[in-house]
Amino acid sequence: MLALFPLALVAVATAHALSPFVQHGKRNALPPGWSRARRHAPDAVLPLRFGLTQPNVDMNILQSLLNDVSHPDSPNYGNHWSPARVAQHFAPSNETIQAVVSWIVKSGVPRDRVRVSKTKGWVQVLNATVAEAETLLKAEYHVFEHESDGQHVACDAYHLPAHVVPHVEIVTPTIDFNPLRKRGATHINLGQPDNSSVRPVIAGKVSTILNELENCDKQITPACLRALYGFVYTPHAPSKNSYGIVEYTPGARLLSPAYRAADLDLFAKNFSTSLTGNLVGKRPVLQSIDGGVLQHIEEIPDYNGESDLDLEYAMNLVTSHQPVTLYQVGDLTVGASFNNFLDALDGSFCKYKGGDDPSLDPPYPDPYRGGYKHHDCGTVEPAYVISTSYSYDEAALSPAYAARQCAEYAKLGMMGVTMLFASGDDGVAGNNGFCLNPDGTRTAKGRIFTPAFPVSCPFVVAVGATQIKPGATVTDPEIACETGIASGGGFSNYFTVPDYQNDVVTGYVKSHLTTPPLYPGLYSIGTRAYPDLSANGCAFSCLLLENEFILVAGTSASTPVVGAMLAMINDARLAIHKKPIGFINPAIYSPLFQGAFNDVTSGNNPGCGKQGFPAAKGWDPVTGLGTPNFPKLLALWLAAK
Known part of the structure; x- marks a missing residue:
């Protein structure tokens, strides 16, 4: 007020x-x-x-404050701040x-x-x-x-x-633009400037479910993911733990992404095991924000696909014992933006109080007929791990808008929240394959690499995508995902390289980009680079619209998978009275965590008419540090303070 x-x-x-x-x-x-x-x-x-x-929102100050509670060598590791302390500071x-x-x-x-x-x-x-x-x-x-x-x-x-x-x-309002959304669009757009969801790409229909591990190169199932990453875990402290999935309502009367209960049940009938427990009838805990509803007015893959995919795998991987929170954000009239969601998590960020831009972020209370007549401001307690399968182009936002939102992710990290974002499905290109031109416009014929946001913010965890090489097994090294999608990755044009990433980025640039220069003038060097890590995102067997399994690909598939593993690591720590892991980047880039990821050294992330960056030994801007080795990560975080 x-x-x-x-x-x-x-x-x-x-x-x-x-x-x-x-x-x-x-x-x-x-x-x-x-x-x-x-x-x-x-x-x-x-x-x-x-x-x-x-x-105190200078990037160096934020890094220092966040490292103090996020680096395993810090004496204050895990001593996360209260929301009141963050607001005051x-x-x-x-x-x-x-x-x-x-x-x-x-x-x-x-x-x-x-x-x-x-x-x-x-x-x-x-x-x-x-x-x-x-x-x-x-x-x-x-x-x-x-x-x-x-x-x-x-x-x-x-x-x-x-x-x-x-x-x-x-x-x-000044220089930023509000996007337009039309009924009948071919994909779901998020209510932010010029952005779209990192939506799952449909790669084909499934005539027969291949649930045997020897078929994981053709069809990914929960069993494949458990085998790839050693992810076998039963929750011990589910009542203390929390894992959230975010789904956004698009603006301008497009219908909301919403899961179908029948899809969750049939997926559960096919993939529930003694480890997962019976998931038939299990539902996520709905947390409506700014009028978010589970609409079933129209049911097509573009309205149900993302939510079905996220929840089918997230709920299966954390098992029936661990509740999963579904943040459904935005009413059916004006939709929602990332800032609307952040408002609900942090009262100090709310419209009239901090972060929103009335020319970009949908207004609440919604002034239109049938709209949500309230404003959810600091009303929602954030889950310890939050997975988001949506993004937009960094260039669609002014540096000031991006910086203000990035600072909010640092604050959430200081409060012990792990924010995960999909790195994108168009390689080094932006959403819809658009790339930058020298005059700053973005077109299909552009050739300058287009980084994504929020993954270019140094205070979130960016998740790329890998795949099993055709003919290979779950015990063979994975490659960068190039089937159906290309794992998003690259270098920010807005944010400098964070301290925790400086050594690996410097090493990669020196070894692979400068002698001779790779695509000179088409990307920044020595800035925040992404992704941070990756997981399989190719040929997921997903149930859509009941009785029809399809294969989908995307970093929107790999992100909730990583989230499930981190949520279970939190469970293990909470069970022995330790704090949640919070912002993980200072830890995973530290020498202590070397060897805790399966290195991915083959593949590229093409886009903008180029082959993109090459995967390489160690960190690379295609698959990050690699894919998680769950037993090693669990042991390291259990040993941490």
Whole structure:
């Protein structure tokens, strides 16, 4: 809830009266399908808001804070922060609030129209007109139109006084674009700029279920995954543990991804064992966020496939003893974004309190007819492990938007949450195979590699995909997945290489990219690289629409598999009164964990008209550190503090 800003903090600092304006944000190119239509009317009203700079969110500071509770050598390993401590530590200062509010008031906006959010994350100008916004920001607002449908208001660039710049992370609405969604789209899109789900790719139908291990090169089943990674485990502390799967409702009236109960039951009839227990009739624990529902208005693979796949394998691998939470995010009217989900997990991040962008993130309470009339803000306790099979292109977001969300993942890691994201299914290309052009646009004919997000954030765990080589067995080394999909991987254009990854990235670049240079000018070097690890993501036997098994491929298959293994490691630690593992990257990249992964040294991740990066000994930007060796990882984490 917005609060009126105290009068004492609006005093004008005369020393800054003549502070020159400097550019704070600029968009290099329009997203695909958009064109400029006209100047926006000067008397039109904008939801003008200023996201304030949070202290301690410098990437180096965040790394240090996160390493303190995440590195097994740290004396504070496992001593995760409470949500209250996180909120207090990252709240903007009074100096920041005063600088921004004073400038706005000095510029002619009446004090009673300037509001500050309760937890100091945002400053809003109530009923701001386009003319006022253009004066404040030295910008020009235009109406943009999409080639298929819809309009959007934005500017190409905006400016702030030099003394205000250190206190503002992001201004909305300005340069970012809200995506359009049409009924009848060929795949599920997430409610974020220019993104799509890392959806499972249908590779064929299954006439006969091949549940024998000698057929795992043709058809992956839960038994294959257990054999590949030594993943045999029965939970001991399920009541203390938690594992969550996230499904997002797309915007603009597309129907929600939702599992079918009949599909879960028939999958369970075919794959339940004495180890898993009887999963027939077992359901995930539904946690509805912002009106998320299990819709069954229409049932087609695009509406049911992702949720069916995620839950069929996640529930089987953690067995019937461990409850699995399903976070169903967003109503059927405006959909949902990653930030909407983060709002529910962390009250300090909520809209009017921190992280949301009203021009990008669906609004709650939903103002439209039939929409969800509440806003779930800090209402959900996060699971210890959360698996997400959705992503978007890093280039679709401004660096400020991406950085603010990335900082929130660091905060969740500090609270002991392991956030897993699929690395993408188009190799070094972006979603739908689009690649960057020199002018910043993304097209099917682009040739510059396009990193994904959030996997390019150094505070999440990025999961790539492998496969069994045709004709090989579960005891043979896997290769990078190139059948049906290409394992997403590469280097961020926004985030520097984190300390925990510096040695392996430097070694890979020196050995494989610089002598001679591989595809010069098409990718960044020495930045955050991904994936961190991988698992099989090829030819999963998945039940869709009852009585029809199909084969699917994707990092959206490998991600919940890794999540299941990490959830069971948490179970083992909780059973002996230890803390959950939280953010795992500082541990898995440490010398202590060398040899705990099955190295993958064959294959590439093609895209953008190139073969992509080569898999290699040790870490590589195709399969990361390799696939998990569950017994070794379990032993190492049980021995850790």
